Amino acid sequence: MEDNDQLSASLEDYLETIYLIVRKKHAARAKDIADQLQVKASSVTAALRLLSEKSLVHYAPYDIITLTAEGERLARDVLKRHQALYHFLLDVLGVGEEEAETGACKLEHSISPLVLKRLISFVDFVQQCPRVGTQWVKEFNSFCQRGAMGENCIDCINDCLKKVTRKTGS
Amino acid sequence: MEDNDQLSASLEDYLETIYLIVRKKHAARAKDIADQLQVKASSVTAALRLLSEKSLVHYAPYDIITLTAEGERLARDVLKRHQALYHFLLDVLGVGEEEAETGACKLEHSISPLVLKRLISFVDFVQQCPRVGTQWVKEFNSFCQRGAMGENCIDCINDCLKKVTRKTGS
DNA sequence: GGCTTTTTTTAGGTGATACTAACTTTATAT
DNA sequence: ATATAAAGTTAGTATCACCTAAAAAAAGCC
Known part of the structure; x- marks a missing residue:
């Protein structure tokens, strides 16, 4: 049965x-x-x-x-996998919406529970971690287009530090 | 033919x-x-x-x-996909070697050229970017175990800044 | 209600992929 | 060198997932 x-x-x-x-x-x-x-x-x-x-x-x-x-x-489980992959592809890897959608559709059937869990945590972490965050994801996109690291790494980190200091006030 | x-x-x-x-x-x-x-x-x-x-x-x-x-x-092309996924799973998501291997085996058949390219760049970026790097990946692992952000974000970023300043000497 | 259109099912076929069982070819060991 | 074991092939079966074509059921319309 x-x-x-x-x-x-x-x-x-x-x-x-x-x-x-x-x-x-x-x-x-x-x-x-x-x-x-x-x-x-x-x-x-x-x-x-x-x-x-x-x-x-x-x-x-x-x-x-x-x-x-x-x-x-x-x-729901399939959809969960789909959406986790979609967000990773769109918000982290920065492929377009369409590619994120078709990519998630294809990958959703072969992702294991553990990898799923880690992937969800990762997207979460990237968005929450002050050391990284949205700005850093944009930095990754520039990296992809240029094919090399940016020149202003120290400024980038300094900006990040200022932002955190301002927010927590310490 | x-x-x-x-x-x-x-x-x-x-x-x-x-x-x-x-x-x-x-x-x-x-x-x-x-x-x-x-x-x-x-x-x-x-x-x-x-x-x-x-x-x-x-x-x-x-x-x-x-x-x-x-x-x-x-x-070689299949293997390239396999290895890109393997490294992402192992070095970024931090699943074990065995899980990274089986995960790569399953995912390698459904990853598009664009996503592959981005994924390779991403692993590269994570390892090269001074704002991120190996230490940050470890931070992600703690995040996974704790299930929450760490307390010492500012210190973490400061450490990172010091490391970069020391290295470039500026 | 009865006629037409749409929806759904059935029947039968194709291609991919794996299996078992039986057979053939090649390798090994004395 | 020849018997036996191992490796490889062939033939036939099964499952999955799609298809087309035709029949059956349901819905919509005068």
């Missing part, structure tokens, strides 16, 4: 898509899923039967589609 | 494995590949026929296996 095995990348995509549609429209139709994933309706039917066998979706022929509790849990 | 299409993750793995075996032992046998990739010998034969059709390996039944120039080029 239970699903021991991991989901395939494909089924994870179906789950994620259903979750997003349900969140927006209360329930999903096969057509919505097909349009979203750019597959034919018959492929959706096949996927729904597999997900139904694994008790991840409530599905009966011609009926409306929703996620089971377990299905929703897994969908 | 030419291969327009992208390689599958599976064939990339075969190519990468063959490259590594050839580099170590001059030529590869099907058995080596099967052992390395944890598949049965018959699966290797099938893969070799596909790679041979794409002119990526020199292959004849019962004969020894080597890569063509194009095969080697592609194998």
